[in-house]
Amino acid sequence: MVRVDAKANGNSLVQVRDLDKKYQRGSEEIHVLQGLNLDVGAGEFVAFMGPSGSGKTTLLNLLGGLDLPTSGSIKVAGDEITHMSANKLTAWRARHVGFIFQMYNLIPVLTAFQNVELPLLLTRLSKAERRQHVETALAVVGLSDRMKHYPRQLSGGQEQRVAIARAIVADATFLLADEPTGDLDRKSAGEIMDLLERLVHEHAKTLLMVTHDPRAAERAHVVLHLDKGVLVEGGAGGGGEA
Amino acid sequence: MRFFRLIWANLLRKKIRTTLTIGSFMVALFLYGLLVAIRAAFGGNSDVAGVDRLNVINKTSLIMPLPFSYRDRLANMPGISGVTFASWFGGVYQDEKNFFPQFAVDADTWLKVYSEFVVPEAEKKAFLADRQGCLVGRKLAKRFGFKVGDRIPLRGTIWPGTWEFNVRGIYDGNRPEVDTTPLLFRNDYLEERRSFSKGMVGWYVVKLANPDDAVKITKAIDDAFANSPYETLTQTEKAFAASFAKQMGNIEFLVLVIGSVVFFTLLLVAGNTMAIAVRERTPELAVLKTVGFTDVGVLGLVMAETLIIAGQGGALGLLLAKFFTLGGDPTGGFLGNFYLGWGSLGLGLALALAVGIVSGILPAVSAMRLKVVDALRRV
Ligand SMILES: Nc1ncnc2c1ncn2[C@@H]1O[C@H](COP(=O)(O)OP(=O)(O)OP(=O)(O)O)[C@@H](O)[C@H]1O
Ligand SMILES: [Mg+2]
Numbered sequence: 173m174v175r176v177d178a179k180a181n182g183n184s185l186v187q188v189r190d191l192d193k194k195y196q197r198g199s200e201e202i203h204v205l206q207g208l209n210l211d212v213g214a215g216e217f218v219a220f221m222g223p224s225g226s227g228k229t230t231l232l233n234l235l236g237g238l239d240l241p242t243s244g245s246i247k248v249a250g251d252e253i254t255h256m257s258a259n260k261l262t263a264w265r266a267r268h269v270g271f272i273f274q275m276y277n278l279i280p281v282l283t284a285f286q287n288v289e290l291p292l293l294l295t296r297l298s299k300a301e302r303r304q305h306v307e308t309a310l311a312v313v314g315l316s317d318r319m320k321h322y323p324r325q326l327s328g329g330q331e332q333r334v335a336i337a338r339a340i341v342a343d344a345t346f347l348l349a350d351e352p353t354g355d356l357d358r359k360s361a362g363e364i365m366d367l368l369e370r371l372v373h374e375h376a377k378t379l380l381m382v383t384h385d386p387r388a389a390e391r392a393h394v395v396l397h398l399d400k401g402v403l404v405e406g407g408a409g410g411g412g413e414a
Numbered sequence: 415m416r417f418f419r420l421i422w423a424n425l426l427r428k429k430i431r432t433t434l435t436i437g438s439f440m441v442a443l444f445l446y447g448l449l450v451a452i453r454a455a456f457g458g459n460s461d462v463a464g465v466d467r468l469n470v471i472n473k474t475s476l477i478m479p480l481p482f483s484y485r486d487r488l489a490n491m492p493g494i495s496g497v498t499f500a501s502w503f504g505g506v507y508q509d510e511k512n513f514f515p516q517f518a519v520d521a522d523t524w525l526k527v528y529s530e531f532v533v534p535e536a537e538k539k540a541f542l543a544d545r546q547g548c549l550v551g552r553k554l555a556k557r558f559g560f561k562v563g564d565r566i567p568l569r570g571t572i573w574p575g576t577w578e579f580n581v582r583g584i585y586d587g588n589r590p591e592v593d594t595t596p597l598l599f600r601n602d603y604l605e606e607r608r609s610f611s612k613g614m615v616g617w618y619v620v621k622l623a624n625p626d627d628a629v630k631i632t633k634a635i636d637d638a639f640a641n642s643p644y645e646t647l648t649q650t651e652k653a654f655a656a657s658f659a660k661q662m663g664n665i666e667f668l669v670l671v672i673g674s675v676v677f678f679t680l681l682l683v684a685g686n687t688m689a690i691a692v693r694e695r696t697p698e699l700a701v702l703k704t705v706g707f708t709d710v711g712v713l714g715l716v717m718a719e720t721l722i723i724a725g726q727g728g729a730l731g732l733l734l735a736k737f738f739t740l741g742g743d744p745t746g747g748f749l750g751n752f753y754l755g756w757g758s759l760g761l762g763l764a765l766a767l768a769v770g771i772v773s774g775i776l777p778a779v780s781a782m783r784l785k786v787v788d789a790l791r792r793v
Contacts, residue, residue: 238704239787259708266706273790277701281423291705293416338705 206401270339439727447735537583728766
C-alpha cells in the first residue's frame with residue numbers, strides 16, 4: 173500500500189505527514205518540500221521521479237535520518253525520527269536503513285568483504301557471525317568470488333553490487349537508493365535493477381528509489397513524482413497499484 | 415580491536431606520506447633524546463641529585479675555599495648525619511684535551527655520604543691504606559683503559575708539579591645516571607704536598623638525617639658561619655648542580671629553546687598532514703556516519719590514526735637515541751656523563767603523543783562535525 177494523501181489507515185511502515193524542508197541560501201529561502209505526505213507499506217517498491225532540483229535527494233535524506241526537516245513528522249515502524257537526538261538517530265539509522273548511492277561510496281582502502289562488513293562492526297556480532305553475514309550478503313548480490321577485491325579492481329556494476337550488499341548486510345528495515353543506476357551503462361543498470369527487484373520479491377525488502385531512468389522506474393510497484401514540493405501519483409510501474 | 419583494520423588501512427592509504435610523518439616524529443624525538451643527554455652531561459640532570467644532601471660553599475664564590483675546621487662544627491650540628499668535603503684539583507692527564515674532573519676528597523667519609531658510588535670492599539680497603547691511592551669511575555676507566563694497580567700521572571695546574579696516583583679501585587654507580595667520569599683521590603695527600611691553601615677545602619657536603627629538614631638546616635648552617643671571614647652559602651644538591659651547570663653557559667635554556675622549536679615544527683607538520691588526510695577523505699567519513707558510526711566514533715578513528723603515527727615515530731626516535739647514547743660520549747670526553755634515562759624516554763614518548771593529540775584534534779573535530787548530507791553533496 174502506497175498513498176500520498178495522508179489517508180492511510182495507520183499501519184504503514186513509513187508514514188510521512190506535512191513534511192516541510194526549507195534551505196537558506198544567503199537571503200534567499202528555498203522551500204523544497206512543502207507539506208509532503210507519504211505512506212509506504214512493508215515490502216513495497218517505490219520509485220521517486222522529478223526534475224533536477226525538485227527535492228528527491230532531500231526527501232530520501234530525511235527518510236533515512238541523515239537530515240532533519242523544518243517541520244512535519246516521519247514515523248518508521250512506529251518510531252518518530254524527527255525528534256531523536258543525533259546519537260539516537262545514528263543508532264536508529266544503523267539498525268533500520270540501508271543506503272545505496274549513485275557513486276557507490278565504497279571505502280577504497282577496504283576490500284569488498286571489509287566494505288560490506290563495516291555496518292556490522294558496530295553490532296555485537298562475533299567475528300565468525302560477521303563473516304557469515306557478509307558472505308551471505310555477497311552471495312545474494314552474486315559477488316562471492318570477489319570478496320578480496322578492492323573497489324578499484326571492480327567494474328562500476330560490481331561496485332554497486334558491493335554497495336547493495338553493504339546496505340542489506342545488517343538486515344535493514346528498508347532500503348533507500350538515490351539514482352543507483354545513474355552512473356552505469358544500460359546493461360549494468362539492468363543487472364542492478366534485476367538485483368533490486370529480487371531483493372523486493374525474494375527477500376521481502378522495502379525499497380524507496382530515486383531515479384531519472386524510466387526503465388528503472390518501470391520496475392517499481394509505484395512511481396511517484398515530486399512536483400512543487402509534494403508527491404503526486406503518476407502512472408504505476410509494472411508491479412502493483414497506487 | 416575490530417576497528418583496527420579500518421585504521422590500519424587508512425594509514426597505509428598513502429604509504430609515503432605516513433612514512434614521512436612517522437619519520438618526522440622519529441627525527442624530532444631522536445633530537446630530543448640527544449638534547450636530554452647533553453643536558454645531563456652538563457650536570458643539569460637533577461634526577462641524580464640526592465634529596466638528603468646539602469652543599470656548603472663559600473658565599474663569595476664556588477672557587478673560594480672554606481676552612482678545614484668547619485668539618486667538626488658541621489658534624490656537631492643537630493639533624494646532620496654525615497659530613498664530607500672535596501676540592502677541585504684541575505690536573506691534566508697527558509694532554510689538555512683529555513679533560514676529566516678530579517676531586518681531592520675526604521677518604522674516610524666520602525663514600526659514606528655518596529652512597530650511590532659502589533666500590534668492592536677490598537678495593538675500598540686498598541684505597542684507604544694508600545696515601546697516593548685513587549678511585550676512578552667506570553666510564554673514566556673505560557675511556558683510558560685504567561686498571562687497578564695502574565699509576566696515573568697528572569700535571570697540576572693549580573698546585574704545580576707532577577702528581578702520581580695509584581689506581582686502587584674502580585667505582586660504579588648504583589644507577590646508570592650516576593656520573594662515573596671523575597677521579598677521586600685523598601685529600602691528605604694533597605694537603606701534604608701542596609704549598610698553599612693548606613688547611614682549606616673546596617666545599618662541604620652534609621647528609622641530612624631527615625630530608626624534610628633541608629630548609630631549616632640550610633638556614634642554620636649559613637647563620638652559624640655568618641659574620642665570619644668565611645661565610646657560607648648552603649644549597650640543596652639539586653640547586654648546586656643547577657648553578658654549577660650555569661657556569662658552563664645557559665645550557666638549560668639552549669636545550670629548552672631548541673627542543674621547543676623542534677616540537678613546534680613537528681606540530682605544524684603533523685597537523686598539516688592530518689588535516690589533508692581528513693579533507694581528502696570527507697566522502698568516506700560521511701559514508702561511515704551513514705552506516706552508523708557516531709560523530710565521536712569518527713573522531714576516535716582520526717585520533718587513533720595520529721596517535722599510532724606519533725607513538726610509532728616517537729618510540730623509534732627514542733630507541734635510536736637510546737642506542738646512540740649507549741655508545742657513550744660521542745665527543746670523547748667533552749660530554750662526560752652522556753646518558754639518556756628511562757624517565758626521560760617516558761617523558762619523550764608522552765611529548766610525542768601530546769603532539770599527536772594536539773595536531774590531530776582539529777582535523778578530528780572537523781571530521782566529527784561533518785554533516786553527512788553536506789559531505790555527500792560535495793562528492
Ligand atoms: N544544503 C543545502 N543548502 C541550500 N540549498 C540546498 C541544500 N541542499 C539542497 N539544496 C537545494 O534544494 C533543492 C533540492 O535539492 P535536491 O538535491 O534534493 O534535488 P534532487 O531532486 O535530488 O536533484 P537531482 O535530480 O539533481 O539530484 C535544490 O534547489 C538544491 O539546490
Ligand atoms: Mg539528487
